[in-house]
Amino acid sequence: METWTIQKLLNWMTDYFTTNEIDEPRLSAEMILSYALDLKRIELYMHFNRAVDKPTLDKLHQLIKRAAASEPIAYLVGRKEFYSLEIKVNSDCLIPRPETELLVERAIEFLRKRPAPRYACDLCTGSGCIATAVAKGVDDIKIIATDICDAALSVAAENVAHHNLTGNIHLLCGDLFDPVIEGLDQTRFDLIISNPPYISTAEMAGLGKNVKDYEPHKALHAGEEGLDIYKRIIEQANDHLKDDGALMLEIGYKQAAGVTELLENTNAFKKITVEKDPHGNDRIVTAIK
Ligand SMILES: C[S@@+](CC[C@H](N)C(=O)[O-])C[C@H]1O[C@@H](n2cnc3c(N)ncnc32)[C@H](O)[C@@H]1O
Incomplete structure (x- = not known):
């Protein structure tokens, strides 16, 4: 043989x-x-x-x-490197993308400048990759991380434990800010960060087989224009931010104008900036209260 x-x-x-x-x-x-x-x-x-x-x-x-x-390699091997950390994944959660590392980078820079103790909220946490990487990069930090999918949160819990962050990251299941309880949890944050679902209905049809057939659609699709979850996050963000706190969102490459308009319409933010990723696509919107 x-x-x-x-x-x-x-x-x-x-x-x-x-x-x-x-x-x-x-x-x-x-x-x-x-x-x-x-x-x-x-x-x-x-x-x-x-x-x-x-x-x-x-x-x-x-x-x-x-x-x-076309089954994604990360699902086959059960892990993906993200921000130089090993993140466990399975088909219940989105595979962390390299583009999202820029969001983590900006979040760490911002939080390090805030007085300790720092409080952050990671909405739509999925595998918990953002919360994990941010908590690894910032001292004296507490993060509440929420997701509507219990199975995804089980993966996040494994990542939080694997990286010894159980004292820093509190995982809660529910719709955006809903699981955060006044009086029991921190409800105002230095930073609200999110990489939410943002694929439009039209774009869903054009996704590659490796994404469309394997990654959870609940992690991808966000209504006709892909803006549904942003709208709801932005409506509620002001109530959950400290003064001078920041809302940082990953966006799709065509969504800068739409997301900026949603932010401007609230009159809650004094500065709104859009940053491009290394491929030259609009990728991060930061709004300072
Ligand atoms: C694009 S994935 C991002 C996962 C992770 N933050 C990342 O960057 O890899 C979006 C996540 O949002 C969750 N999600 C969708 N709708 C939600 C909602 N209304 N409230 C909380 N989480 C939601 C999905 O279950 C999924 O885990």
Whole structure:
């Protein structure tokens, strides 16, 4: 029987994923192989000539097939790197995106300038990636993180525990600010941050198979123009912000005008800025109360 070494498998999988138009074929091959072999990616290269046993080859066979059918690699391996942290994921939550790291960066910069103790609220937390990364980057911080999906919050709870942040992040299930209870929880925050669902009805139809068929639609779709959740967050934000506090939102590349208008209409914010991501697309709106 043919011997499959790590090197040979890596090369074969890279070619196979390239042919099947899987994003980042080499990286995807490394991630699947390191997961199946329970090695770090770098360790694949340290054991290049190691022969891979039959049970592992059988396991890989299934994973390769699923990857070729466009199932996201992050779901196959159960994790995604975000802001240099390992974030656990499953199909109940959105896979953290690199674009969202800029939101985390701005949130950390803003919160570090606020007097301690700092209070933040992460709405639509999903895997808890934003709350986790922000809490790792700021001292003396308490974050309330809410999501309407209980199953997503279970994933967030694993991430919070894994990164030793149970004392910093309080996870609550419910609609936006609804689960926050006056008198029991902090209700006014230095920062409200959110990467909410923001895909319009028309855009939903054009999503790639890897997103449309695998990621939760509740995490993506937000009405005809994709603005439904922003409208509701913005209506309530003023009541939950301290003076000079900030609302920071990730937005879709066509939504800067719509979101800015919603913010202006409240007359609650003295400064509104839009920032582009490294691809030149509008990505973050910050409104200071
Ligand atoms: C785009 S995902 C973002 C997840 C995570 N913050 C991230 O950046 O990867 C949006 C999340 O919002 C949650 N969600 C949708 N509607 C909601 C609502 N009305 N209240 C709270 N969470 C909601 C979904 O369950 C999903 O986890």
